[in-house]
Amino acid sequence: MELKFTEQQQAFRLEVRAWLEQHVPAKPLQSFDTQEGFEQHREWEKTLASGNWGMVTWPKEYGGRGCNLIEWLIFEEEYYRARAPLRVNQNGIFLLGPTIMEYGTPEQKARYLTQMASGEEMWAQGWSEPGAGSDMAAIRSKAVRDGDEYVISGQKIWSTRAVFADWVFCIFRTDPESTRHHGLSFIFVPLDTPGVTVRPIPQLDGLPGFAEIFFDEARVPVSNRMGEEGQGWHIAMSTAGFERGLMLRSPARFQETAKRLVELYRSRANDILDLSIEDAVVRCYMDAESYALSTYQTASRLIKGGKIGAEASLNKIFWSELDLRMHETAMSLLGSRAELLPESEENAEDLGQWLDGFLFAQSGPIYAGTNEIQRNIIAERLLGMPR
Numbered sequence: 001m002e003l004k005f006t007e008q009q010q011a012f013r014l015e016v017r018a019w020l021e022q023h024v025p026a027k028p029l030q031s032f033d034t035q036e037g038f039e040q041h042r043e044w045e046k047t048l049a050s051g052n053w054g055m056v057t058w059p060k061e062y063g064g065r066g067c068n069l070i071e072w073l074i075f076e077e078e079y080y081r082a083r084a085p086l087r088v089n090q091n092g093i094f095l096l097g098p099t100i101m102e103y104g105t106p107e108q109k110a111r112y113l114t115q116m117a118s119g120e121e122m123w124a125q126g127w128s129e130p131g132a133g134s135d136m137a138a139i140r141s142k143a144v145r146d147g148d149e150y151v152i153s154g155q156k157i158w159s160t161r162a163v164f165a166d167w168v169f170c171i172f173r174t175d176p177e178s179t180r181h182h183g184l185s186f187i188f189v190p191l192d193t194p195g196v197t198v199r200p201i202p203q204l205d206g207l208p209g210f211a212e213i214f215f216d217e218a219r220v221p222v223s224n225r226m227g228e229e230g231q232g233w234h235i236a237m238s239t240a241g242f243e244r245g246l247m248l249r250s251p252a253r254f255q256e257t258a259k260r261l262v263e264l265y266r267s268r269a270n271d272i273l274d275l276s277i278e279d280a281v282v283r284c285y286m287d288a289e290s291y292a293l294s295t296y297q298t299a300s301r302l303i304k305g306g307k308i309g310a311e312a313s314l315n316k317i318f319w320s321e322l323d324l325r326m327h328e329t330a331m332s333l334l335g336s337r338a339e340l341l342p343e344s345e346e347n348a349e350d351l352g353q354w355l356d357g358f359l360f361a362q363s364g365p366i367y368a369g370t371n372e373i374q375r376n377i378i379a380e381r382l383l384g385m386p387r
């Protein structure tokens with residue numbers, strides 16, 4: 001691992017910074033968990049794509065810049081530094097995109113990647129079912145082969161922003177005789193397919209950030225399957241590796257929150273009687289920096305041909321718990337004002353987005369596989385303990 005940036009990397013950083021300074025919207029966009037905010041974010045994705053910044057690690061022919069993972073981390077640092085809008089197509093660009101790159105056919109790469117990087121097509125993830133959350137191998141929704149089509153029946157749940165998205169990537173049971181992780185396949189479904197019904201579910205903040213999706217004999221072509229029939233579990237585990245181990249939550253997101261936490265602490269330092277809060281701020285800052293260093297190490301390893309394995313679970317626990325601690329510390333610093341909604345308060349400059357962030361941080365230990373499940377993985381696969 002090289003601890004200094006090369007001249008070329010520094011020049012890349014300046015190029016990203018200059019472009020973002022010119023293009024990041026001056027006023028924050030509305031939440032992407034509302035129809036209007038979602039469309040505002042889609043426009044922003046298109047703006048990013050117009051500068052070829054949609055997904056910098058992808059090859060140029062798919063709308064990227066052919067950057068390596070270190071350059072991606074630099075891009076992410078500049079992105080959060082500029083306080084640019086969160087990526088509304090994160091399920092697509094951070095999870096499905098890298099998976100298509102590995103398992104998709106040349107036709108699938110050409111068909112889906114450019115549209116994804118340009119924000120033309122937004123993706124939702126449809127894995128969880130009412131009876132299959134942590135125990136994803138219990139999936140029951142099925143896709144039955146009928147000639148050149150699959151006929152899909154069943155239900156998915158907790159699908160983030162599926163209410164507004166264009167497509168969902170799912171795991172369905174294609175072998176009706178199979179059990180557990182055998183006989184599952186990875187299939188893409190346009191959300192406007194006849195027989196597909198999407199119903200919003202409000203999140204903790206009241207916005208329709210989730211949806212349940214019902215499939216009532218919906219038909220999609222067999223060419224919408226990625227990988228071989230029955231290979232779905234194996235491919236899904238590779239997507240989960242990207243999700244937990246690297247792409248979904250880049251360190252810059254937490255470093256930026258840690259910086260804002262320090263600013264908040266400084267603005268309140270004279271009123272703080274409880275010195276343990278000071279310790280908590282310092283700990284959060286150091287942990288965000290440690291997470292960044294550890295991610296640079298992972299990126300260097302991957303560049304040299306390494307793979308993400310069970311250690312992705314360590315990462316996922318680390319960032320989700322750090323996010324919770326940072327927001328809890330901010331709430332303690334804000335004291336009784338912490339619970340005020342910025343939009344309903346006149347002198348709300350100090351409140352920022354802390355309450356929103358605090359509510360969202362509660363979900364970190366649940367999504368991308370709960371932290372209890374990650375601890376099971378660590379115990380069994382990294383420490384070699386019995387089930």
Ligand SMILES: Cc1cc2nc3c(=O)[nH]c(=O)nc-3n(C[C@H](O)[C@H](O)[C@H](O)COP(=O)(O)OP(=O)(O)OC[C@H]3O[C@@H](n4cnc5c(N)ncnc54)[C@H](O)[C@@H]3O)c2cc1C
Nearest residue numbers: 125126127128133134135158159160363366367368370372
């Ligand atoms: C913000 C957010 C966004 C999400 N987005 C999506 C999405 O886009 N697409 C999608 O498919 N899903 C999504 N999910 C769903 C998420 O993947 C599931 O909530 C998660 O996998 C847990 O499943 P469950 O809710 O059914 O809980 P359960 O599996 O029922 O678990 C309940 C509790 O039991 C614990 N538990 C279960 N089994 C074990 C075990 N073997 N050992 C120890 N503890 C155990 C769990 O850790 C948890 O605390 C999202 C969830 C959240 C919160």
